[in-house]
Amino acid sequence: MTRTARGGISRRSSSSKTSQCVECLLQRLLCKLQVTDPNLSRSHSSFLKMTEAVENFSLKDVLADFKSCLGNDNQAVLMDYYLSGWKGLVKFMNSLGTIFTFVSKDAVAKIQIMEGYRNSAESDKYISLQSMVAYELAAKLVDLEKRSDHPNSGCRTILRLHRALRWLQLFLDRLKTSTAESKTSTMCTNAYNESLSNYHPWIIRKTATVAFCALPNRDAFFDVMNVGTSDEVMAMLNEAMPYVAEVYEITQQLYAQHNLLDLP
Numbered sequence: 001m002t003r004t005a006r007g008g009i010s011r012r013s014s015s016s017k018t019s020q021c022v023e024c025l026l027q028r029l030l031c032k033l034q035v036t037d038p039n040l041s042r043s044h045s046s047f048l049k050m051t052e053a054v055e056n057f058s059l060k061d062v063l064a065d066f067k068s069c070l071g072n073d074n075q076a077v078l079m080d081y082y083l084s085g086w087k088g089l090v091k092f093m094n095s096l097g098t099i100f101t102f103v104s105k106d107a108v109a110k111i112q113i114m115e116g117y118r119n120s121a122e123s124d125k126y127i128s129l130q131s132m133v134a135y136e137l138a139a140k141l142v143d144l145e146k147r148s149d150h151p152n153s154g155c156r157t158i159l160r161l162h163r164a165l166r167w168l169q170l171f172l173d174r175l176k177t178s179t180a181e182s183k184t185s186t187m188c189t190n191a192y193n194e195s196l197s198n199y200h201p202w203i204i205r206k207t208a209t210v211a212f213c214a215l216p217n218r219d220a221f222f223d224v225m226n227v228g229t230s231d232e233v234m235a236m237l238n239e240a241m242p243y244v245a246e247v248y249e250i251t252q253q254l255y256a257q258h259n260l261l262d263l264p
Contacts, residue, residue, distance in 0.1 A: 057095055059225035062088030063240035069247045077129040077250055079118060083111055086161060089168060095224045099211045102204060103164055103196070113157045126154060129251055133258055147264050155255075156263045162251050167196040169244050175221060176237040180230075184215045 065085035069077050090107050093100035117126045125135035132154045136142050142153045150156075170191035178187065189212045197205050222233045255261045 057088065057091040057224075057226060059088070059092060060227050060236055060240075062092065063236070063244065066247050067240065067243040070243065070250075071128070075130075075250065077247055077254075079114065079126050079128055079132070082129070082161075082247070083114055083118075086111055086165075089165075092224065096216065096221075099214060102208065102211075103167075107161060107164060110157045110161050113152050114154060117154055129158060129254060132158070133254060133260070137258060142260070143264060144259075145264065153263075155260055158251070159255065159260065159263050162248070162255070163196055163199055165244070165248055167191055169241070169248055170195055172237060172244070173241060175218065176234060176241060178218055180218060182218055184218055184221060185212045188212045188215055 062085050065081045065088060068081040069085065071078055086107060090104045090111070093104040114126070117123065117132075120126075122135070124131075126132045136153055136155050141150050142155045143150050168191075171188050174182075174187035174191060175184070189209055192208060192212070197208070200208070219230070222230055225233055225236075227233045227236050252261075
């Protein structure tokens with residue numbers, strides 16, 4: 001432990017200790033999640049591949065995918081672009097270290113499930129979110145009241161990604177209107193409390209809020225986005241975030257129309 005001339009603990013030592021504590025909490029949380037959801041364990045290799053591809057990540061490409069999600073009539077949400085956009089978001093979260101692992105690893109498991117449907121004999125039924133909902137409801141492939149015969153239905157799987165997308169949307173919207181002095185930890189925590197925390201048990205909520213305290217400053221986020229200067233990042237976010245919001249709203253309305261927002 002490093003001490004100052006007066007015997008106090010240095011700021012660098014304190015910061016390092018905080019980071020170590022956060023990483024320890026996240027590792028313990030991931031162990032608990034893998035026990036309760038076997039899909040997380042099976043997705044580990046894919047998670048590592050996405051982590052290794054961080055250097056090729058660009059948020060501009062991710063947001064372009066969400067723009068392409070919308071069909072020609074701006075009503076259908078195309079599955080392949082949606083999943084491609086989510087793969088990019090996973091790389092974005094992983095590029096910031098272990099802080100977002102509790103979300104990104106779960107997202108990888110969900111992406112794998114949906115890619116399985118897109119590569120199956122029924123792939124044409126999963127071209128869009130709308131076609132998926134119509135097919136699975138008509139074929140009674142959705143557990144509406146409790147998890148039983150169809151725990152990994154497309155409708156349930158997309159709902160989990162949909163909830164996480166709302167958190168990231170709110171966080172990026174805050175970054176879009178932030179200043180150099182704005183605290184990313186506060187912006188991320190507020191976005192989380194307004195969205196994803198409503199669906200997490202106490203242990204995940206507590207671990208997440210502690211982890212967010214270790215987030216880097218705004219400039220570090222902008223660097224990770226691989227867009228350019230701060231002004232260029234802001235311009236790109238202002239142009240692209242409405243498309244993310246539209247994808248979210250169309251999905252929200254689709255699920256509300258069919259009473260799917262509270263699937264177990």
